Amino acid sequence: IYELGPGLGFNGPADPAQIQHSILEEQVELWWFREPGKSLLCYCVAVLLILGCGLGGVGLLSTTTSVSSEWRLGAGTALCLLALGVLLKQLLSSAVQDMNCVRSRQRIDILKSGGLSDNLVVLITGLSLLICGAVLLRLALANHMPKPGQALNDMYISGVVLLAGGGAAVAGVGVYSAVVVLLERTRQGRRLMDRVVNIFTVSGHMDHQARRETTSSLANLI
Known part of the structure; x- marks a missing residue:
């Protein structure tokens, strides 16, 4: 098996590992687990x-009392809704993956675990x-509490914990996004360097082959 270079003819024997990698890249089911x-x-x-x-x-909901009913109900309900929202996102991603109804690489990169949708969910939750x-x-x-005391202390501690x-x-989302962007740029730079090296290598092989053909033609002519 020989590999064709980009517009340059045959590029020598193809690498079996590269062929296997190309075949795996075409499998949509594996796009969800690339990283x-x-x-x-x-x-x-x-x-x-x-x-x-x-x-x-x-x-918070289970410890609601008559003194602190309003803020505990509000904060507890908000936390439960956030937990349900994150859980719903994970379930939807799993359902879409199992049904195999998305065939676009871009959409899969957005919906899969570790994609853009996860970043948005964590950011909105934060x-x-x-x-x-x-x-x-x-x-x-x-x-603003009617009777400052233990309830007020609980509200203050809950506020600090939620802020933290x-x-x-x-x-975490900011650091994660920055690291992902840096890694992607590094990979793109490496791929560009590999392509440049391959082009120079192929060009060198072709020049050498052309020189041998020219020398052979001159020898036959003589």
Whole structure:
């Protein structure tokens, strides 16, 4: 088996590993698992968000009293909704993957674990946590509670925890996006260098072959 160069004719024997890689690249089912490390990282983050928001929301709702009913109900409901939203995204991605109804590489890169959709979900969740935490801290510092005391302390602590969790989620998305962009640029640079090297290599082989043919023609002519 010989490999054809881009407009340059035969480029020598084809690499079996390259042929196998090309065949695997054409399998749509494998596009969902091209970067297992990134997918595993984003999946773990999604599980942590689901558990953290879900348990926090259930904890606030279960400890609701007459003194702190309003803010506990509001914050607990918001956390449960965020947990359900993240869980719904994971279920939808799994359903689309199992049905194999998406055949576009670009759409798969967006929907798969570690894609753009995961970044948006984590970012929205982090911003929501920041907003909830800021509201609770403002209410606690403004002393809007009817009877300041243990309930006010709980509100302040909940606000700080939500702010810390939301800030960590937003900062994590920023760092993750920056690292992904840097890695992509590095890969593109390497691919460009490999192409340049291959072009020069093929050109060198062709020049050498042309010189041999010219020498042979001159010898025959003589």
